[in-house]
Amino acid sequence: MRRIAIYGKGGIGKSTITSTLSAALSTMGYRVMQVGCDPKADSTITLTAGKTLTPIMDYLKEHGKCDSLEEITVQGFNGIVCVETGGPTPGIGCAGRGIITSFNVLDELGAYQVFNPDFVFYDVLGDVVCGGFALPLRQGYADEVIIVTSGEPMALFAAGNIKKALDNFAERDYAQLRGLILNLRNIEREEEIVYDFAERMGVPVFGIIPRDKNIQLYESRQQTVIEGDPALNISRSIMKLAEQIIDLGEAS
Amino acid sequence: MACAPYSLSITELKTAVESGTRKLLDGGSLRYCPPSAGGWGIIRVGLLVPESIMLFVSPAGCGRHGAIAGLQLGFRQRLFFLYVDEVDLVTGRHLERAKEAVEEILASISRPRAIMICATCIDDLLVSDYEKLAEEVENDYRIPVRACHMNPIAMDGKKPPQLTIQKAIHEFIPAVKQKEQAINMLGSFAAINRGSEFYELMAGAGVSPVRHIAACSTFDDLCSMGRSFYNVLIKPGGKLAAEYMAKALNIPYCYAPVSYGLEAIAASYRKLEEQLGISLDTAAYYEKTEKAINYYRKILGSISIAVGENINACPFELARALLSYGFEVPYIFTDQVLDIDRENINWLAERRPHIKVFTNAHPSMANFLDEKLKVDLAIGFDAGYFCSGAKTAALSMDCQAYGFEAANSLLKEMTLAMNNPHSHREQMYAAGLVL
């Protein structure tokens, strides 16, 4: 089982890329689980097509406790297991704490044993803002971290912060940073900027995802491009990215 | 295994205080909690509001000591607990549940005159708005409701719980324009002993009545504190309450502390004369007390005394008073140094530079009993615990001496302890101390 946390600046394309990756790996025959760690609970929206997925926090708000995985998971496109942690009522409670609680629920119900996925993706909100959002990094959850970034300064700043958080945690045996995914915003000299940055951080860039209107097109149909049309250029670059991620596992 | 307990000589402490130290333990170490640690606790103080009930909203564990103390001391019936679970932490729904709880409580008891809702550390971290909750509950039931906080996590800040709780209990008092020639006493948990000359002196100066929350038997009595024209703060714990009342109820205050040394007592009276614009004839009491001191000093002999911090006094002031009475004070156990202690520390350092000051909270205190410190008498359960062979005078917060009577009652309690000692353990556990 490979467990990978996807981090990156807000709105950078984490959920889009994670879902498309999940879809790609599933078409290659892997069992995949995707856990959205974001109060917006929109990580898996392009995978669940039509089915309603109750975020764990919403379920707990209503029922106090959760005794069955069926209440909080949906098998979406190609059998991908979709989970959303969700979050508290805005303005009260604690969203970071919500992630901790949700992970405890998944643990207690033995989710990883029951579904036995080859890949688990944690799609984590924005920056590492508090203990809760760092939770996927802890021992027992993700082993690998991938950061999605563009060449824009704020995206790189966020990526730098995540790296810093990981360095701070070095003594704690937390997850390892594997590399960057460049999601192009089409700014000038974008690749050069990001490669420079990656070199300074000492990590590789695997995968360059072009901007592509088809993403929005299929998004509006609640699909990933892989589901929509695997022959598209964009679909093929994601398939290539998926292969790289598989190789990464085989190499180590 | 042994390691010397952490201590400073009073001279070293003087130097440290001059360079800004406010605590013997400046945050740099773990904290030991001896069995003698603790005091009234937030719940007990909160329930000083007459005819009130308290709803305590927290993870189950937080209310345990307060509840058991309540069973020991008889206030458990006015106390209700709403337990916060993990889902509440995340969703914040315990604030809604608190409203339901109030509804259910009110349906099962006769209508209280006031409700206190108490939050804990976790709600500090979650920034839950209990003041808003109190307001909403008050509007729903038309019973005065206030919020208070048992949040030791805020202990080193500007609003530590020991101070905010005293403010909270006085927040029920409505503002009254028309003032009377009466005063309120703030800072202590008990009203000044009936036997104190303070009442006579005040009445003689036309100041009456002297009010205190613990002397109020009804909620209306508490409200009448709003009619007093002046507040006398006699212990530092009431500072926020005094400041609040000055601002919200237009009652100015002065600090005229409980003291045990004759000069300090006289100084508090002089301050009251100035601030209240009255004159008090205290000479006779001064002389009488001087005689009493000589009398007790003869009975007790030149005993050695350890002074703790878990007492109804500022440890350094008390040590100074005891020395001036003619006793010896080789050891002091305390952590806090207040601004008002400075003068006393200097005084002590000049006369007895070798006084050792320990802190109850330093981890090395775990092995302290091996030290087998010898004194004749300990004042405070903490000093009594650490000097285990000594007889103990509790000098507790449960009754409040003031004025010259403070010196008298202290000496009486010391004599009683010396002649008729009780089991330290039993006495201490019976006191229901809460940390």
Added chain:
Amino acid sequence: MKGLYKYLPPFAPDYSGVCSVLFNLNGIVIIHDASGCTGNFTGYDEPRWYGSNAAIFSSGLREIEAVLGDDERLINRIMEAVERMPRNFVALLGSPAPAVIGTDMQALARILKARSGLPVLSFDTTGIKYYDTGASQAYLEIARNFVKPWNGKKQALVNILGAIPLDMGKGKRVRDIGLLLRQCGFSKVYAWGQNAGLKEISQAGAASLNLVVAYSGLAVARYLHEHFATPYMVGIPIGQGSTNQFMRTASSVLGLETPPRTTPYLLPPNTYAQALVIGEQVMAGSIRSFLRLDWGIRKVNVASFFAMDKELWEEGDKFLEEEDDLSSLCQKENYDLIIGDPLYENLLGANQGRFIHFPHVAVSSRLYWDNEPACVSKQLEGLSSKLKTPARRT
């Protein structure tokens, strides 16, 4: 409503359970809290605290540290204590505040272990759960960390598991059980959480028998069974009938003859028709056996606010989640004998039966801990009172 407690005090919390198990093991134990939680344990959950030199501390957590997630200061403070006072291990416990901010206790333990070279245990206690969960976890952790591998012959050694004061009182009962076990032929009797130190615990694999005297000892008994094939028995010998059974079983483990038997004292028939025992499951179940064997009461139910194990469960037993659960159980069943902590009395309703006080430290704390009724191998004694209508709140 759920979670609203009007009569009972909050029960001993999870961190108290952990501290109690570790109390005599000569470690440095830190509750990561502002001091109120530690005060709960030291003042209200640990009768041994007075006069002891146990190194159990509060971390002195303050708001600014919590908000900034400044764990380095905690680590430094612990390291300072470790350097000052040499002890066997370090244990780090959570409390409500670190639970809110999600402090990673395991990660801190790994760092402390690397820096101090000592074994470091960590516990995700929150103050939300009760002492039994904490104690159960603590027993498991010490077994995992300190019990040495054992392939040799089993010895005349028995471990008593679950013997913390929160359940068993200050020590008299455990000593009494120890005497019985010696009579059964056990030369080494190690009560974890009471007289056993780490050295004794490390030999646990050599035990011929483990005796579980409270729920908190069950998980570790199963663990030891799995790893060392040590059989375990559950229960406290109360009264003659149970004591006979207990002695027979215990000595049979060593292949020895049963010590002489005594006859149970039977009440006249129908003195009591049905009884309820409220309390920790193993103790309550042991009292049930006593009521059956010595007093001839057939229907005896057990009810508990604390964790209950399926293995010890009998039909009619009840797990109590709320105060109201106890009141309605008593209303429904009309027991003519009830045994439990005196503080339950307010919830029993206008029952005309008899109520025998049997204090439970995890419930009533210091209120009765100095006068625990003796029970091991004896008739149940204790203050008994006619039930009356509970005092109404005014």
